[in-house]
Amino acid sequence: MRYTGSVIKYGDNVDTDVIIPARYLNTSVPSELAAHCMEDLDKSFVSRVKQGDIITAGLNFGCGSSREHAPIAIKASGVSLVIAKSFARIFYRNAINIGLAIVECPEAAEEIAEGDTVEADLDSGIIRDLTNGKEYRTAPFPGFVQSIIENGGLIASIANGAVK
Amino acid sequence: MGMTMTQKILAAHAGLGSVSAGELILASLDLVLGNDITSPVAVKEFAKLGKDSVFDKDKVVMVMDHFVPNKDIKAAEQCRVCRGFCGDMDISHFYDVGDMGIEHALLPEKGLVTAGDAVIGADSHTCTYGALGAFSTGVGSTDMACGMAIGKAWFKVPSAMRIELKGSLRPYVSGKDVILHIIGEIGVDGALYRSMEFGGEGLASLSMADRFCIANMAIEAGAKNGIFEVDDLTLGYIREHGAAEPKVYTADPDADYDEVLDIDLSEIEPTVAFPHLPENAKTFGEIGEVKIDQVVIGSCTNGRLEDLQAAAEILRGRHAAKGVRLIVIPATQRIYLEAMEQGLLKTFIESGAVVSTPTCGPCLGGYMGILAEGERAVATTNRNFVGRMGHPGSEVYLASPATAAASAVTGRITSPWEVMEI
Numbered sequence: 001m002r003y004t005g006s007v008i009k010y011g012d013n014v015d016t017d018v019i020i021p022a023r024y025l026n027t028s029v030p031s032e033l034a035a036h037c038m039e040d041l042d043k044s045f046v047s048r049v050k051q052g053d054i055i056t057a058g059l060n061f062g063c064g065s066s067r068e069h070a071p072i073a074i075k076a077s078g079v080s081l082v083i084a085k086s087f088a089r090i091f092y093r094n095a096i097n098i099g100l101a102i103v104e105c106p107e108a109a110e111e112i113a114e115g116d117t118v119e120a121d122l123d124s125g126i127i128r129d130l131t132n133g134k135e136y137r138t139a140p141f142p143g144f145v146q147s148i149i150e151n152g153g154l155i156a157s158i159a160n161g162a163v164k
Numbered sequence: 165m166g167m168t169m170t171q172k173i174l175a176a177h178a179g180l181g182s183v184s185a186g187e188l189i190l191a192s193l194d195l196v197l198g199n200d201i202t203s204p205v206a207v208k209e210f211a212k213l214g215k216d217s218v219f220d221k222d223k224v225v226m227v228m229d230h231f232v233p234n235k236d237i238k239a240a241e242q243c244r245v246c247r248g249f250c251g252d253m254d255i256s257h258f259y260d261v262g263d264m265g266i267e268h269a270l271l272p273e274k275g276l277v278t279a280g281d282a283v284i285g286a287d288s289h290t291c292t293y294g295a296l297g298a299f300s301t302g303v304g305s306t307d308m309a310c311g312m313a314i315g316k317a318w319f320k321v322p323s324a325m326r327i328e329l330k331g332s333l334r335p336y337v338s339g340k341d342v343i344l345h346i347i348g349e350i351g352v353d354g355a356l357y358r359s360m361e362f363g364g365e366g367l368a369s370l371s372m373a374d375r376f377c378i379a380n381m382a383i384e385a386g387a388k389n390g391i392f393e394v395d396d397l398t399l400g401y402i403r404e405h406g407a408a409e410p411k412v413y414t415a416d417p418d419a420d421y422d423e424v425l426d427i428d429l430s431e432i433e434p435t436v437a438f439p440h441l442p443e444n445a446k447t448f449g450e451i452g453e454v455k456i457d458q459v460v461i462g463s464c465t466n467g468r469l470e471d472l473q474a475a476a477e478i479l480r481g482r483h484a485a486k487g488v489r490l491i492v493i494p495a496t497q498r499i500y501l502e503a504m505e506q507g508l509l510k511t512f513i514e515s516g517a518v519v520s521t522p523t524c525g526p527c528l529g530g531y532m533g534i535l536a537e538g539e540r541a542v543a544t545t546n547r548n549f550v551g552r553m554g555h556p557g558s559e560v561y562l563a564s565p566a567t568a569a570a571s572a573v574t575g576r577i578t579s580p581w582e583v584m585e586i
Binding site: 013015017018021022023025026027028040041059060063064065066067068069071072086088089090093094097098142144145148153154155158159163164 | 303528
């Protein structure tokens, strides 16, 4: 799994209420959610995000509500990968379950700058900042989680018998 | 190495003799829960599996509580999806307008959870049922869909933080103050990925409402679950509400806790979490004059009968300050009825409050109390993130029902000790 994109950077404790405010939760259509993604934190996000972009963030990304609408909105915005110092646990499993790539790497999340171009290979656990050439290493997912992602998410894993 | 309470419950549900922190397991579930926001997504995912039935129609619960009675057409359509699914699948526990309540107050009241259960819910505050000695955790809609399909969920076995309670609470101090104090100490990611296990001799002084409130907000410290040791009070509650026979798990004496937090309940003061994180906890020595526009008393955290009684005790014979909108939301129909029979609703209305049907409404900025730019609310809810109750430029201050009621009376954030002259 390899991802390349330019970076949009946020800080600590980005909660799911700012990722997708509850006033828009009367729908679950991905494109409608994407139209309001990050609205209460960064009004410019929707207009500047490009297909393949990578979000970097600080500690506890995705804290708060369990709304799967949050990773759905991020994915539907075109974001290919989220790199954070740490993730809130419900967001973490939701992202895996719906097939939004995420990775914990505190050093990369700290050092990579807004606008840098980054390439991440999650199989080998190597993240490269192509703008300055710096390289970071992270632990690959555990095998069980890797298999969910490789099967295309939890639903597909159950449908094809990989999870019984 | 011994196991924690949570690890023992997970081991039993995974059919394993023992588990240890970090291990990935597939656990069988006693209950799978969703609401009117998260269930429609789960229904859509469930349909992809091509199944014509859920794993057990008695073990799936859907509660319409966030945007009901429906706030708009889209919300109505979402509820229709849930209603249709529950009809098609012959779900035993579908709670709609008229018999619904806020899910985390409703499920224990209906006796749907017992000690030793493993429960997932597509709502982050599903951790509430840890007060009953169950393993209970919030998940997303896809986990809910898979839980409905196969009755199982994958988990990484958590390590745990032990919270050792001693002493007893002072007057007008409640579980809300305790959990705000703890989150203030450890931060909003202080228990990330971990269990918070509550026990010790101080447990005896905490009511079930206090315990539900504390377990409810474990997620605000990032925890996977909050869980309480089971005592006679828990067992009494479980029996009184007709839940299944409890299975009581206790942590091994050599259980591996990676942190122990000692809390002396007698030292806890009325506590308020300032915007925009629940960890911004302050006591009244540090709080100056903060004028407010609205007070909300309710939610899955503090909408129980004991919470309404605490608020009514302070509001009785007093009136909300001019310019303060006071909104009281009993968490379930049964609580609403009991509050009426006890005269609490009369007290609220005479003090200038509006009393609403059960709903999550204002807590998440849905409806029934949205804030304008620059407005401030004291709320007994659980989150004070940017924009949580309305405009991104509004502010939410989290507090107990007693503090919220005292603040309504004065029009500024006020300790119940001040109003009750303690």
